[in-house]
Amino acid sequence: MTDSILLISGPNLNLLGEREPEIYGPEHLEDHVATAAAEAKRHALALRHIQSNHEGELIEAIHGARGQDAAIVINAGAYTHTSWAIHDALAAYDGVVVELHLSNPASREPFRHTSVIAPVADGAIVGFGGLGYALAVEAVARLLSSH
Ligand code: DQA
Numbered sequence: 001m002t003d004s005i006l007l008i009s010g011p012n013l014n015l016l017g018e019r020e021p022e023i024y025g026p027e028h029l030e031d032h033v034a035t036a037a038a039e040a041k042r043h044a045l046a047l048r049h050i051q052s053n054h055e056g057e058l059i060e061a062i063h064g065a066r067g068q069d070a071a072i073v074i075n076a077g078a079y080t081h082t083s084w085a086i087h088d089a090l091a092a093y094d095g096v097v098v099e100l101h102l103s104n105p106a107s108r109e110p111f112r113h114t115s116v117i118a119p120v121a122d123g124a125i126v127g128f129g130g131l132g133y134a135l136a137v138e139a140v141a142r143l144l145s146s147h
Contacts, residue, residue: 003044003070005140007036007133008061009051010077016102024102025129036073036133043141045070055083062089071096071140073133080105080115090120096143098136099124 009029012019017028033049040047048069050061058076065072072095079086080101090097097120104127105112118124122143125132 003144004046004048004068005036005040005071005073005137006061006065006069007033007047007049008058008072008074008076009033009049010058010075010079011053012077013075014051014053027130032130032133035130036137039134039137040141043137045137045141045144047137055079055085058083059085059089062086062093065095066093069095070144071098073098073100073136073140074117074121075100075102076117080117081111082116084116087116087120090117096140097121098139099126100132100136101126102129102132103127 013029016024017026029051037047052058052061058079062072072090072093074097076083076086099115099117099121105115123139125136125139128135
């Protein structure tokens with residue numbers, strides 16, 4: 001079986017390219033998904049992607065990864081800072097979890113300094129813009145090969 005990664009994009013990330021480009025860059029979400037998919041292919045990993053602006057859909061996607069995907073890479077957008085329901089869904093998932101952000105939330109407004117995802121993630125890649133998508137997949141590949 002090919003190991004697979006579920007890449008999850010949370011609210012407002014569908015607006016990348018138009019949304020605050022001075023913070024999030026000019027690329028569109030599809031560009032980042034293509035970067036992640038190319039990196040996954042380089043490591044012989046499959047990658048599927050889902051974007052939703054709805055907390056429940058994100059939770060159901062995490063449930064769907066149980067027993068299905070070896071890893072989740074998640075940029076949960078602002079739900080990162082608020083969603084204990086996403087925290088709990090990730091806690092019930094036993095694969096590798098990488099938290100991902102384009103910006104560096106720690107250098108921004110105080111409400112972004114807390115991540116409720118961090119306690120249930122193996123690690124986080126933040127602040128490197130689109131490069132983070134390749135780095136997150138690389139981290140997954142290395143973690144999976146050392147398991
Ligand atoms: C983000 C950071 C979050 O604080 C913000 O709400 C986002 C994007 C990032 O990728 O930098 O929507 O997750």
